[in-house]
Amino acid sequence: MIAILITIMVLEFKTPHEATLAALRPLLPLFLSYILSFIFLGIYWTNHHHLMHITERVSGSVLWANLHLLFWLSLVPFTTAWMSEHYHEALPVAVYGLVQLGSGMAYSVLYSRIVRHEANTKLHEAVGSDWKGRASHVAYATALPVAWLWPPLSIGIYVAVALAWLVPDRRIEKKV
Amino acid sequence: MIAILITIMVLEFKTPHEATLAALRPLLPLFLSYILSFIFLGIYWTNHHHLMHITERVSGSVLWANLHLLFWLSLVPFTTAWMSEHYHEALPVAVYGLVQLGSGMAYSVLYSRIVRHEANTKLHEAVGSDWKGRASHVAYATALPVAWLWPPLSIGIYVAVALAWLVPDRRIEKKV
Amino acid sequence: MIAILITIMVLEFKTPHEATLAALRPLLPLFLSYILSFIFLGIYWTNHHHLMHITERVSGSVLWANLHLLFWLSLVPFTTAWMSEHYHEALPVAVYGLVQLGSGMAYSVLYSRIVRHEANTKLHEAVGSDWKGRASHVAYATALPVAWLWPPLSIGIYVAVALAWLVPDRRIEKKV
Amino acid sequence: MIAILITIMVLEFKTPHEATLAALRPLLPLFLSYILSFIFLGIYWTNHHHLMHITERVSGSVLWANLHLLFWLSLVPFTTAWMSEHYHEALPVAVYGLVQLGSGMAYSVLYSRIVRHEANTKLHEAVGSDWKGRASHVAYATALPVAWLWPPLSIGIYVAVALAWLVPDRRIEKKV
Numbered sequence: 001m002i003a004i005l006i007t008i009m010v011l012e013f014k015t016p017h018e019a020t021l022a023a024l025r026p027l028l029p030l031f032l033s034y035i036l037s038f039i040f041l042g043i044y045w046t047n048h049h050h051l052m053h054i055t056e057r058v059s060g061s062v063l064w065a066n067l068h069l070l071f072w073l074s075l076v077p078f079t080t081a082w083m084s085e086h087y088h089e090a091l092p093v094a095v096y097g098l099v100q101l102g103s104g105m106a107y108s109v110l111y112s113r114i115v116r117h118e119a120n121t122k123l124h125e126a127v128g129s130d131w132k133g134r135a136s137h138v139a140y141a142t143a144l145p146v147a148w149l150w151p152p153l154s155i156g157i158y159v160a161v162a163l164a165w166l167v168p169d170r171r172i173e174k175k176v
Numbered sequence: 177m178i179a180i181l182i183t184i185m186v187l188e189f190k191t192p193h194e195a196t197l198a199a200l201r202p203l204l205p206l207f208l209s210y211i212l213s214f215i216f217l218g219i220y221w222t223n224h225h226h227l228m229h230i231t232e233r234v235s236g237s238v239l240w241a242n243l244h245l246l247f248w249l250s251l252v253p254f255t256t257a258w259m260s261e262h263y264h265e266a267l268p269v270a271v272y273g274l275v276q277l278g279s280g281m282a283y284s285v286l287y288s289r290i291v292r293h294e295a296n297t298k299l300h301e302a303v304g305s306d307w308k309g310r311a312s313h314v315a316y317a318t319a320l321p322v323a324w325l326w327p328p329l330s331i332g333i334y335v336a337v338a339l340a341w342l343v344p345d346r347r348i349e350k351k352v
Numbered sequence: 353m354i355a356i357l358i359t360i361m362v363l364e365f366k367t368p369h370e371a372t373l374a375a376l377r378p379l380l381p382l383f384l385s386y387i388l389s390f391i392f393l394g395i396y397w398t399n400h401h402h403l404m405h406i407t408e409r410v411s412g413s414v415l416w417a418n419l420h421l422l423f424w425l426s427l428v429p430f431t432t433a434w435m436s437e438h439y440h441e442a443l444p445v446a447v448y449g450l451v452q453l454g455s456g457m458a459y460s461v462l463y464s465r466i467v468r469h470e471a472n473t474k475l476h477e478a479v480g481s482d483w484k485g486r487a488s489h490v491a492y493a494t495a496l497p498v499a500w501l502w503p504p505l506s507i508g509i510y511v512a513v514a515l516a517w518l519v520p521d522r523r524i525e526k527k528v
Numbered sequence: 529m530i531a532i533l534i535t536i537m538v539l540e541f542k543t544p545h546e547a548t549l550a551a552l553r554p555l556l557p558l559f560l561s562y563i564l565s566f567i568f569l570g571i572y573w574t575n576h577h578h579l580m581h582i583t584e585r586v587s588g589s590v591l592w593a594n595l596h597l598l599f600w601l602s603l604v605p606f607t608t609a610w611m612s613e614h615y616h617e618a619l620p621v622a623v624y625g626l627v628q629l630g631s632g633m634a635y636s637v638l639y640s641r642i643v644r645h646e647a648n649t650k651l652h653e654a655v656g657s658d659w660k661g662r663a664s665h666v667a668y669a670t671a672l673p674v675a676w677l678w679p680p681l682s683i684g685i686y687v688a689v690a691l692a693w694l695v696p697d698r699r700i701e702k703k704v
Contacts, residue, residue, distance in 0.1 A: 001179035003529035006602060007536055008183055012191075013606045015540075019614035024623075038602075042595045046588055063222045064342075071214055074182060078189045086195035095200075166592075177355035184359055188367075236398055240518075243394045246355075250362050250390075257367040265371035353531035360535055364543075412574055416694075419570045426534060426566075430541045438547035447552075 001070055002045045008077045009034055012084075033084035036162060037076050040100065043165040044073060044107065055114050065113045069106040075099045083155075093154045094147035100158065101140035108133050136161050177246055178221045184253045185210055209260035212338060213252050216276065219341040220249060220283065231290050241289045245282040251275045259331075269330045270323035276334065277316035284309055312337050353422055354397045360429045361386055385436035388514060389428050392452065395517040396425060396459065407466050417462040424455040435507075445506045446499035452510065453492035460485055488513050529598055530573045536605045537562055561612035564690060565604050568628065571693040572601060572635065583642050593641045597634040603627045611683075621682045622675035628686065629668035636661055664689050 012030060016023035048069075055062065079096040086092040108130065143157040188206060192199035224245075231238065252275060259272040284306065315337050319330040364382060368375035400421075407414065428451060435448040460482065495509040540558060544551035576597075583590065604627060611624040636658065671685040 001183065003598075004180055004183045004532055005186075006598070007529065007532045008186060010533075010536060010602050010605060011187070011539070015606065015609040015613060017613070019610075019617035019620050021619060024619075035599075038595075038599055042592070045595065046591045049586070049591060050588070058225070060222055060226070063225060064218070067214075067218045067221065070179075070182070071211075074186050074214075077186060078191065081191040082195075085191060085193070089195035091197060091200075092195050177359065180356055180359045181362075184362060187363070234401070236402070239398045239401060240394070243390075243397065246358070247387075247390055250358060253362060254365045254367065258371075261367060261369070262371035267373060267376075268371050353535065356532055356535045357538075360538060363539070410577070412578070415574045415577060416570070419566075419573065422531075422534070423563075423566055426538050429538060430543065433543040434547075437543060437545070441547035443549060443552075444547050 002041050002048070002073065005073055005077060006038060006041055009037060009080055012077070012081045029087050030081065030084040033080045033087070036158060037080040039162045039166065040103075040158075041073065041076060043162065044069070044103065047107070047165075051111065051114060062110070062113050065106070065110040069103065069110050072099055072103040072106050076103075087155065088151050090148040090151055093151040094144050097140050097143045097147065097154055097158060100161075101137060101144070104133065104136050104140060108137070132164070136165070178217050178224070178249065181249055181253060182214060182217055185213060185256055188253070188257045205263050206257065206260040209256045209263070212334060213256040215338045215342065216279075216334075217249065217252060219338065220245070220279065223283070227287065227290060238286070238289050241282070241286040245279065245286050248275055248279040248282050252279075263331065264327050266324040266327055269327040270320050273316050273319045273323065273330055273334060276337075277313060277320070280309065280312050280316060284313075308340070312341070354393050354400070354425065357425055357429060358390060358393055361389060361432055364429070364433045381439050382433065382436040385432045385439070388510060389432040391514045391518065392455075392510075393425065393428060395514065396421070396455065399459070403463065403466060414462070414465050417458070417465045421455065421458040421462050424451055424458050427451045428455075439507065440503050442500040442503055445503040446496050449492050449495045449499065449506055449510060452513075453489060453496070456485065456488050456492060460489070484516070488517070530569050530576070530601065533601055533605060534566060534569055537565060537608055540605070540609045557615050558609065558612040561608045561615070564686060565608040567690045567694065568631075568686075569601065569604060571690065572597070572631065575635070579639065579642060590638070590641050593634070593638040597631065597638050600627055600631040600634050604631075615683065616679050618676040618679055621679040622672045625668050625671045625675065625682055625686060628689075629665060629672070632661065632664050632668060636665070660692070664693070 012034075013027060016027070058066075076099060079092070079099045083092045083096040111130065111133075139157050139161050143154040146157070147154040188210075189203060192203070234242075255268070255272040255275045259268045262268040287306065287309075315333050319333040322333070323330040364386075365379060368379070431444070431448040431451045435444045438444040463482065463485075491509050491513050495506040498509070499506040540562075541555060544555070586594075607620070607624040607627045611620045614620040639658065639661075667685050667689050671682040674685070675682040
């Protein structure tokens with residue numbers, strides 16, 4: 001489903017009617033936002049992949065936690081397109097961060113459901129405290145009010161969080 | 177495929193050209209309808225997941241019962257968008273319920289095909305009589321004429337049925 | 353991928369701006385064409401499912417035969433939408449049949465590749481001569497020129513072929 | 529995901545409002561570009577299939593190399609649509625080649641990651657030096673500046689590279 005969301009964002013790129021570099025320039029904010037959201041969704045994809053790899057049995061409660069995460073992620077194409085059109089205005093930038101915060105918290109819920117359901121001490125030991133996840137939540141929650149002060153700073157925070165997660169979580173990999 | 181249908185509904189969210197809260201307000205009915213249909217499709221996803229988990233062999237007749245269910249579900253993005261634009265008018269609200277009723281009955285057919293084909297007494301014992309499914313059919317069938325009296329009541333019935341199913345069916349889980 | 357093609361056809365249903373039955377009427381030809389194409393793609397889905405179930409090893413040549421089939425099927429949403437707008441004119445009706453003929457022949461190629469590659473005598477015995485496939489090719493090839501005489505007759509032939517295939521191919525099922 | 533990208537390209541085919549052959553003619557450049565991109569994506573599909581078949585364990589670094597490839601491939605529907613509208617102009621033709629070059633190099637990175645990670649000498653022996661990949665990179669890199677001299681020649685190079693890859697890579701198949 002994350003793959004489908006990525007491709008839906010591609011649909012936003014309207015074919016320019018001119019064959020000049022100037023005709024591509026209006027697409028630049030969307031293109032940069034697309035890269036940010038692509039990395040954002042990619043992070044969930046890889047982490048989700050590791051998580052599901054460990055999970056042996058998918059219960060109904062895990063399925064709904066999963067759907068809850070997908071609900072937030074499904075709003076990403078919309079917030080990406082809106083922010084890219086108004087990247088210097090508070091509301092669209094804050095809404096983008098709100099969806100990222102919601103996704104992050106939904107992932108934490110999914111993660112704790114899997115750990116609890118599975119009594120998966122192996123996983124728990126591997127990951128330890130989810131400090132990186134918690135730090136991201138704090139960063140997003142900070143970026144929301146900041147959008148009314150200076151939107152580019154909020155976007156800077158989103159980029160920083162994305163870069164921090166680009167380093168794959170070797171903790172799960174190493175132990176498993 | 178249910179994942180694709182969910183993402184198709186997301187395509188309905190047209191990016192507003194203003195960066196204000198007022199520009200988001202026209203999207204509110206669509207957003208609420210989206211949540212309702214998301215839960216609706218999510219219910220089929222989780223139940224379908226449990227059902228397929230039990231099914232050992234997919235015969236042609238099960239495949240077609242499956243396609244029949246997907247046919248009804250594939251109409252959900254259309255009925256969601258239409259109802260969200262006219263949520264206080266009888267026909268779109270009734271058509272939304274009609275597709276929900278059709279999906280529910282198609283699921284019952286799929287379910288009984290699997291039970292019959294598999295002579296799956298284990299599954300049959302686990303689920304017992306499908307009273308929740310039948311009650312939903314009755315609720316939907318009631319909501320259809322109600323739409324001509326007072327559309328919000330029909331929508332209330334749809335919401336109630338969705339909430340009733342949000343509680344995952346532990347019967348299958350427990351036994352398997 | 354067939355699931356994606358089915359959902360792409362759903363995108364053609366533009367939400368009517370009125371809440372009346374009259375507003376739904378212009379969608380009727382598209383809806384009927386959608387049902388026809390849904391059954392058409394569903395047939396490939398179920399047959400493809402049985403075929404892949406038997407195939408043990410997917411070689412490069414089978415992958416390309418598969419892609420060739422998907423190429424033809426990928427044109428179905430376009431021909432469905434075009435025919436539904438002009439169902440009483442020769443060219444769109446004939447083009448619809450042409451894509452069906454191409455899909456049918458691509459399926460035959462895929463089928464023979466799998467039989468040859470696998471030296472799959474078990475499969476060969478199960479299916480025997482592909483008379484139903486050949487009869488369909490003849491029916492489609494007949495429907496093409498007929499479209500210039502009387503388009504509804506061509507559409508009737510498409511419907512008849514679809515109905516003939518709705519009966520699942522029990523030959524493979526029984527033997528395997 | 530490659531299947532989704534292929535179907536997204538199909539969305540570009542706007543249904544003509546006339547039922548004549550003349551109404552189909554404006555779609556011809558898009559149709560030919562679609563075939564080229566379909567083969568292009570099909571090549572990645574089959575090669576990717578073989579590659580993943582050999583890979584036993586998907587590490588985080590392989591997942592990201594995979595996402596990097598998908599990023600480039602996700603731009604193909606856009607470049608296909610743009611080039612098809614301006615196939616006799618330098619920039620769109622060069623941008624199409626740039627995305628093909630990026631995809632090719634991303635595939636090489638993915639390939640070398642898998643070989644290195646797996647210490648997959650079996651795979652390494654099977655494929656030997658990746659001369660075909662390198663030759664394609666050179667061809668694409670040549671086609672970029674050529675687009676400013678004579679765009680059709682660049683397109684000719686793209687077609688030639690696609691045809692060269694249509695022959696499936698039997699080296700992996702034979703050894704495995």
